[in-house]
Amino acid sequence: MEYSPPPLFKQGPSAIARLIIFVALALGLLICDARYRKLEALRQVIGIGLYPLQRVALAPRDLVRNISGFFVTLNTLRADNQELKTRNLKLALQALQAVQLGSENAHLRALLQFEQRETMSAVLAEIQYDAHDPFTQKVVIDRGLRQGIQAGAPVVNDEGVIGQVTRVYPLQAEVTLLTDKDQAVPVQLVRTGVRSIIYGTPRGDLLELRYIPVSTDIQVDDQLVTSGLDGVFPPGLPVAKVLRVDRQDGAEFARVICVPYTPVRGARQLLVLHYEDPPPLELNDAAHNGLKNPAKATGDNSEAKAKASANTVPTEPTKRKNIKPPISAKSPQQNSTAPDTTNKDAR
Incomplete structure (x- = not known):
């Protein structure tokens, strides 16, 4: 059985x-x-x-x-509209100044034959939801490979840095926020120019500057911006403000706690930046010739003057033994006395 x-x-x-x-x-x-x-x-x-x-x-x-x-109230819409108009006027003025500065920069780089800087383009994205991992500070946006999103691209809003793209899908992308404990961004102190690297904290609400010597001139409310040394974040983007500086006796480094310049959790629309290859720099003939031959860049008269000055030999004193002074045809007295003077000098 x-x-x-x-x-x-x-x-x-x-x-x-x-x-x-x-x-x-x-x-x-x-x-x-x-x-x-x-x-x-x-x-x-x-x-x-x-x-x-x-x-x-x-x-x-x-x-x-x-x-x-x-169902937003009409008063709120009017207030927002007025605020947007004011901001639009300010941005328009800044855009005009930026265009002028950009043209001057391009002209100076053309004259000095400097390499043109890479330009930035932006893709507008919206946060869909937070990532599922509770131990990280990540969000998912509605743009991916098909919209040109690249892994490692910086993510910003209208006030400052938000984070960085760390993983890209065809239709979505994962953004690691600035306050994540594994996120690091090279920064620079605006007031003194001190460079360092800012890190997220395990709590995910503050930032920390590490390895800052105690003697470093850093104060509360100092502003930190991106330094651009990593080649990923463009320089000058606002990152954080110094919240607290702890200098302990006998410690080699100070503990600098910072707060993000913009709330990383409060943003909904974001901009994903990525570099574009600059167009080929074409120098005009005047600037190019002016660099290689300064005489040509200043005109024909300047060129003639430069050649004349180059071919002219500086005259030496007429009291040398083998050089006779020039004889003028207008004064016969000088013609008769000139040989005597030379003979005296020769003797």
């Missing part, structure tokens, strides 16, 4: 064996993804497959936002 359990109650491998198998499989996938990047294609496929489900899940939230935005 067979005492084996019926097929319905067969359990297969034990729980410990299944635990070991799944742990080994998880470790293998982690190593393949972190070290060899073998799962990027699979991640792209999964992202494309889950995108329709994400849009369906976000549809109620978007509907509520649209309805609430439709």
Whole structure:
């Protein structure tokens, strides 16, 4: 007689064996993804497959936002409109000044034969939702590879730096916020020009400047901007303000705590920046010839003067023994006395 359990109650491998198998499989996938990047294609496929489900899940939230935005009061719209007009006028004035400075910069670089700086372009994006990992400060935006988003691109808003793109999907991208503990940005102190690197904190609300010597001139409310030394963030973007400076006795470095210049969690629309190749620099003939031959750049008269000055030999004193002074035809007295003077000098 067979005492084996019926097929319905067969359990297969034990729980410990299944635990070991799944742990080994998880470790293998982690190593393949972190070290060899073998799962990027699979991640792209999964992202494309889950995108329709994400849009369906976000549809109620978007509907509520649209309805609430439709019933905004008229006074609020008027105030916002007036504020936008004022800001538009200020930005228009700054744009005019920037155009003038840009043309002057391009002209000076052409004269000095400097390489043209790379230009920046921006892609407007909107935050869809926060990342699922509770231990990181990341958000997901609605732009991806098809919209030209690049991995490592800086993300900003109208006030300052927000974060950096760390992972790109075909239709979405993952942005690591500035306050993430693994995010680092090269910065520069506006008041003194001191350069350093600012890091996020584990709490995800403040920033920290590390390895700042105690003797460094840094004060509360000092502004920090991007230095541009990493080649990723363009220089001059506002990053943070100094909140607290702790200088302990006997410590070699000061502890500098900063607060982001703009709330990284309060933004909804963002700008993703990326570099574009500059157009070829074409020098005009006058500037190019002026660099190689200064005489040509200043005109024909200047060229003739330069040649005349180059061919002219400076005259030496007439009291040398072998050089006779010039004889003028207008004064016969000088013609008669000139040889006597020369003979006297020769003697």
